[in-house]
Amino acid sequence: MDAKRSSVWPAIADDLLRWYDAHRRDLPWRARPGEAADPYRVWLSEVMLQQTTVATVRPRFAAWIARWPDVASLAAADEAAVMAAWAGLGYYARARNLVKAARMVVANHGGAFPSSEAGLRALPGLGAYTAAAVAAIAFGERAVVVDTNVERVVARLFAIHQPLPGARPAIRAAADTITPDARAGDFAQAMMDLGSSICTVRAPRCLLCPIRGACRALAEGAPERLPTKAAKRARPTRYGTIFWLERDGAVWLVRRPEKGLLGGMRALPTGPWNYEPPALADAPAAAEWRMLETRVRHGFTHFEIDLALAVARGDAQGEGEWWPIAELDGAGLPTLFAKAVVAVRKEGVA
Incomplete structure (x- = not known):
């Protein structure tokens, strides 16, 4: 797989962003066209979505925002109440880190999130993916954002046959070649939406895909086979x-x-x-x-x-x-x- 830039790859971002402008999902944490994104809402949604679905997160996000509408209110929250509100959303360490990060933002940054990917990585609980997502979506910084949906889109687009998780460095490198300098946050969300609605795990709807002309897995005839996964070990x-x-x-x-x-x-x-x-x-x-x-x-x-x-x-x-x-x-x-x-x-x- 040659992941170097060519005349094909810049057109992918343009085609995808045109599709996104027409078909973007309306999500409660997502800024409407022309509005500035709220870093707090972007960060919170990305953490909530790490182990569950959009359908599950929608009502939970709304309830959370009603109770703690901004980073300052979360920083002042009782940790036990936050943990109780997190029940059913996955690892509870994430809820503890939400409080720790909120308190650090208030204490060390005057209540404003760092705008750079590196600055965000310094906050508790913000790993590579979350920091990249917040930097791109909330601040427009060019960052390579690869979640499960993006992983699937890129693996098919570049026909990366190496099994996961070993393929992740190659997938990220490939994603880097098509991430634009402008509208990086919209591009990241467009890739997520494409993976959620078009480039699905089973029965991808390739005829509706705005970037199908560049998809190497489609050219090979079996995009649904990618990405492949290494055999799982039995859990004790x-x-x-x-x-x-x-x-x-x-x-x-x-x-x-x-x-x-x-x-x-x-x-x-x-x-x-x-x-x-x-x-x-x-x-x-x-x-x-x-x-x-x-x-x-x-x-x-x-x-x-x-x-x-x-x-x-x-x-x-x-x-x-x-x-x-x-x-x-x-x-x-x-x-x-x-x-x-x-x-x-x-x-x-x-």
Whole structure:
């Protein structure tokens, strides 16, 4: 694959931007034509979208903005409230970094985001992709923005057959050759929209693609085969027990350790997560525990978790809080523990 500039590649940006001007998605964090982008909204949306879909993020983004409309309000927010509001949006470390970055922007930059890609990278939680996206979309800086959609478009456009993730440096280098100096933010969003609506994972709609004439994968006859992915390794399974301890219409909740998975979040108590079937180890109280038939299964990046459910009535030991069962939806429990709540409500404590 020759990723050097040629007479073909500059036309790609022009064709794509014309298509974008006519077909751009109307998204709540995206500036309307002629309006300046809000760096806070761009940054927040990019972090939210890293592990979920636009459809999921739309209402969550609206609720977040209603509560913390700007970087100053987020910087002043209670971290526990932010973590609860983040429930269901992926890694909770991202929520903690949102608060840290907001506080740094207020304390060190007078409430204004750095406008350069390098300056943005210095903020907590802003990796290469997020910094490039904010720099391009919010500030118009020429930056190479490669998310999953862009990755797919570029792999097909240049017919990059090397499997992912090893192909990512080549894909980024290729994307660099077609990123224009002007309207870099619109170009990045145009590539995202193209991947979302036209150059889809399955059954790409090539006849509607504004840059199909330059697509090498289409010329080869099978664009849907790219990008290829290396075979996934099987994720190991860990086991454990979730404990539901109930008293007077409330359930005992704890805070998970700040470091580690789901750090700092409210949760139901659990025993250790090991590679052996669970037992009633590390229960939060001496009680007549009953095992439910339902098990809670959840997937993390590097392993699967298979958790038994133990329920009882009694008093708790250690640090935690009694939370009204009728108000559990407001506790901000991570998805893993929200599944446990559903199971307990179905089977009951008895």
